Amino acid sequence: MKIGLITLEKRAAPSPIMAVMVPVVSVFMALLVGAIFLKITGREPLPIYFEMFSRAFGTRYGLSETIVKSIPLMLAGLGVAVAFRMQLWNIGGEGQLFMGAFAATWVALSFPDQAAYLLLPLMFFAGCAGGAVWGLLPAIPRAYMGVNEIITTLMLNYVAILWVEYLVYGPWKDPHGYNFPLTAKFTAGAILPTMGDSRIHAGLLFGLTIAVVLWVVFNRTKWGYEVRVIGDSPGAARFAGMNIPRNILVVMAVSGAICGLAGMAEVSGLMHRLQPGFSPGYGYTAIIIAWLAKLNPLAIVLVAFLFGGLQVGGYIVQTTGVPATMVAMLQGSVLFFILGGDILLRYRLRWRRSPDSGAPGKGVGA
Amino acid sequence: MRKPGIKTLLVILTLVVFAFTVVGCGGGGTDTPAPAGDEKVKVGFIYIGSPGDAGWTFAHEKGRQFLLDQVPNVVTEVVENVGDADAERVLTQLAENGNKIIFATSFGFMDPTINVAAKYPDVTFLHCSGYKVADNVGTYFGRMYQARYLSGLVAGEATETNKIGYVAAHPIPEVIRGINAFTLGVREANPEATVRVVWTNTWYDPAEEKNAANALLDAGCDVIAQHQDTPGPMQAAEAKGKLSIGYNSDMSALAPKAIMTSAVWNWGPYYVETVKAVIGGTWTSSQYWGPMSDGITALAPFGPMVSDQTKNLVEEKKALILSGDWDVFTGPIKDQAGELKVQDAQVMDDGAMLEMMWFVEGVEGSI
Numbered sequence: 001m002k003i004g005l006i007t008l009e010k011r012a013a014p015s016p017i018m019a020v021m022v023p024v025v026s027v028f029m030a031l032l033v034g035a036i037f038l039k040i041t042g043r044e045p046l047p048i049y050f051e052m053f054s055r056a057f058g059t060r061y062g063l064s065e066t067i068v069k070s071i072p073l074m075l076a077g078l079g080v081a082v083a084f085r086m087q088l089w090n091i092g093g094e095g096q097l098f099m100g101a102f103a104a105t106w107v108a109l110s111f112p113d114q115a116a117y118l119l120l121p122l123m124f125f126a127g128c129a130g131g132a133v134w135g136l137l138p139a140i141p142r143a144y145m146g147v148n149e150i151i152t153t154l155m156l157n158y159v160a161i162l163w164v165e166y167l168v169y170g171p172w173k174d175p176h177g178y179n180f181p182l183t184a185k186f187t188a189g190a191i192l193p194t195m196g197d198s199r200i201h202a203g204l205l206f207g208l209t210i211a212v213v214l215w216v217v218f219n220r221t222k223w224g225y226e227v228r229v230i231g232d233s234p235g236a237a238r239f240a241g242m243n244i245p246r247n248i249l250v251v252m253a254v255s256g257a258i259c260g261l262a263g264m265a266e267v268s269g270l271m272h273r274l275q276p277g278f279s280p281g282y283g284y285t286a287i288i289i290a291w292l293a294k295l296n297p298l299a300i301v302l303v304a305f306l307f308g309g310l311q312v313g314g315y316i317v318q319t320t321g322v323p324a325t326m327v328a329m330l331q332g333s334v335l336f337f338i339l340g341g342d343i344l345l346r347y348r349l350r351w352r353r354s355p356d357s358g359a360p361g362k363g364v365g366a
Numbered sequence: 367m368r369k370p371g372i373k374t375l376l377v378i379l380t381l382v383v384f385a386f387t388v389v390g391c392g393g394g395g396t397d398t399p400a401p402a403g404d405e406k407v408k409v410g411f412i413y414i415g416s417p418g419d420a421g422w423t424f425a426h427e428k429g430r431q432f433l434l435d436q437v438p439n440v441v442t443e444v445v446e447n448v449g450d451a452d453a454e455r456v457l458t459q460l461a462e463n464g465n466k467i468i469f470a471t472s473f474g475f476m477d478p479t480i481n482v483a484a485k486y487p488d489v490t491f492l493h494c495s496g497y498k499v500a501d502n503v504g505t506y507f508g509r510m511y512q513a514r515y516l517s518g519l520v521a522g523e524a525t526e527t528n529k530i531g532y533v534a535a536h537p538i539p540e541v542i543r544g545i546n547a548f549t550l551g552v553r554e555a556n557p558e559a560t561v562r563v564v565w566t567n568t569w570y571d572p573a574e575e576k577n578a579a580n581a582l583l584d585a586g587c588d589v590i591a592q593h594q595d596t597p598g599p600m601q602a603a604e605a606k607g608k609l610s611i612g613y614n615s616d617m618s619a620l621a622p623k624a625i626m627t628s629a630v631w632n633w634g635p636y637y638v639e640t641v642k643a644v645i646g647g648t649w650t651s652s653q654y655w656g657p658m659s660d661g662i663t664a665l666a667p668f669g670p671m672v673s674d675q676t677k678n679l680v681e682e683k684k685a686l687i688l689s690g691d692w693d694v695f696t697g698p699i700k701d702q703a704g705e706l707k708v709q710d711a712q713v714m715d716d717g718a719m720l721e722m723m724w725f726v727e728g729v730e731g732s733i
Contacts, residue, residue, distance in 0.1 A: 061462070065455045165567065169537060178497050179539045179723050180473065199454070271451070277474060280449040315445055315456050319463055324416055324446035 008347040026341030030334040056313035064198035070308030072262045074207040076286030077300045079258030087231035092153030093259045094283025095160035096131035100260025101267045103130030105274040108190035119189040131260015132253040139252030143245035183274045192269035203265030214297035410465035413446045414472035421595040425615045425631040426471045432634025450474035457482040490644045506654045508662035511547035513629035515694040517611045518551020521589045523676040528559040531582025533592040533599040535569045537733045539722045541593045546726045547694045553728045563731030572598040616666035628666040659688045700727040
């Protein structure tokens with residue numbers, strides 16, 4: 001790819017020094033850009049940054065809330081990463097999350113008198129099933145007719161969100177809720193246990209367990225290897241006798257199931273009811289998280305934790321008088337520079353001295 | 367050429383980072399002054415959106431500024447753009463930061479407010495538009511339907527096609543009550559006119575709201591009213607040379623040729639009264655649903671296109687409402703099917719108004 005006098009050239013292997021330096025420098029650059037704007041608007045950047053990070057990661061309460069925030073991001077991030085691993089672009093994490101929440105809520109509202117040891121496993125499987133079905137819907141036309149999954153998974157998000165809205169504005173409305181769009185509050189048996197007096201719920205265990213399992217599956221099993229081969233080179237995979245359509249179905253179902261579990265954990269562990277707007281776009285943020293973590297399940301846990309902190313810290317600094325728009329800009333510039341830095345890590349910039357001295361054919365398939 | 371390239375880049379980056387550190391440490395003294403006296407009472411506000419120039423959050427922000435102007439020993443902390451999923455943490459932070467009074471200004475903050483209030487019994491919480499209370503949690507809202515009725519009179523007088531469009535967010539009682547009150551006003555001024563309702567299924571989406579308004583305009587509506595959070599519907603009306611009624615805050619500056627008046631929130635006096643009552647120790651938990659006579663809802667100033675005849679009609683009905691002798695939902699009121707829902711001379715009680723899920727006669731649309 002050529003941009004003016006600069007050529008992007010793929011690196012054979014990213015150097016380990018760069019791998020550490022690039023993210024660090026990226027974050028610094030982002031904070032620098034933020035600092036300039038803070039300064040222009042008459043604020044001191046350093047105390048604000050200190051406040052943002054120390055209170056998102058440095059206090060017991062802040063840390064616990066950062067973890068709470070990271071749970072849906074982690075689960076949805078792991079979910080979409082499964083599909084991305086096979087280069088299936090599942091943009092439908094948000095919809096799968098909503099369908100998981102829907103299915104889990106259906107169980108919770110249908111069997112309100114059951115004990116937790118029955119209800120929670122049922123909700124767990126319902127959440128997975130809801131997300132899996134929503135992942136399979138676009139997988140079937142993709143597997144057998146080659147229908148582009150980016151469009152179909154994305155469009156199904158709106159269907160899922162509107163379906164949930166229909167339910168909470170209509171048949172599932174709390175009969176004692178003055179016709180407000182909320183389901184009834186879940187009974188005690190439908191609520192995931194929390195840790196101590198914090199709001200950290202068992203969804204964290206789901207996330208950590210799935211991360212480890214996925215890591216093993218991706219790196220130590222034949223199927224994990226197959227998935228990657230199919231993604232990298234479908235021709236070779238077909239030649240080797242791998243069943244591509246079946247793998248598309250399985251991968252999308254697993255991907256959807258994990259995203260659905262994110263929805264189940266949110267309604268059961270945190271909201272304790274289904275209501276519109278319970279997810280501020282976790283399924284979309286998950287895409288960035290999976291990407292930044294290079295689809296490594298263990299790295300996804302870490303990146304989700306950092307994103308959780310960035311969002312929690314963003315609200316905290318507002319109380320020091322920094323407007324919400326400035327916070328959004330700070331968060332945006334952190335993302336911008338990390339993603340930009342990631343390009344530098346994987347590609348080398350070369351200055352072209354004359355129009356014909358560039359390295360043809362080695363660029364990023366421009 | 368390769369290695370020097372990377373090195374140059376790194377050197378530049380390092381220099382920039384260094385410059386940042388200098389910039390960061392160099393300045394100083396521009397910090398906003400910390401509250402000087404320890405006596406200052408901290409009041410927290412959490413908003414679902416950003417104030418901007420108009421709308422729901424803007425109206426609350428104006429109320430907050432009014433509070434700061436009127437009560438000298440108060441400082442405020444504000445957190446904007448808080449989604450329902452984040453409310454519990456933000457409320458906890460505001461309580462931890464030492465805020466003694468916290469206003470939660472969106473319906474979705476209801477459960478979080480109740481949960482956090484239970485952990486901070488010394489903090490007074492006020493939740494806007496909900497129905498759950500506790501010893502240290504009160505609710506507050508205003509009888510917007512009264513201002514809606516008056517704005518309906520203006521719309522009914524103005525329409526020539528006898529078709530009025532209403533862009534509405536979500537089918538919940540608050541919105542339906544507003545549509546019904548507006549329609550009663552329209553039909554009082556013009557018994558021939560009908561009100562067409564289009565749901566957008568969103569509180570805030572300028573493009574979608576404009577689309578809905580355009581659909582209504584294309585169907586022959588010549589006045590557009592709305593229950594949304596942006597001036598989009600009014601701007602759509604102005605673009606087609608039609609008239610409109612604003613909502614939330616005075617939106618006349620944003621579509622001056624179209625807006626005849628706006629039904630507005632005026633939270634300031636309530637915030638002042640409540641904060642004074644909490645400081646003075648006289649506050650007790652209640653469910654406050656303030657009438658127009660308390661000033662919590664009002665009609666914004668009329669645009670130049672509104673006739674004196676209309677103004678007189680509005681003044682007449684307004685005096686009646688302010689006197690408390692008459693209210694909007696006084697029978698006879700029929701529903702869309704023509705069935706009598708409120709008997710002649712009967713007044714609908716608050717419970718029925720708060721749960722209202724049916725349209726009055728004259729509304730075209732379904733819930």
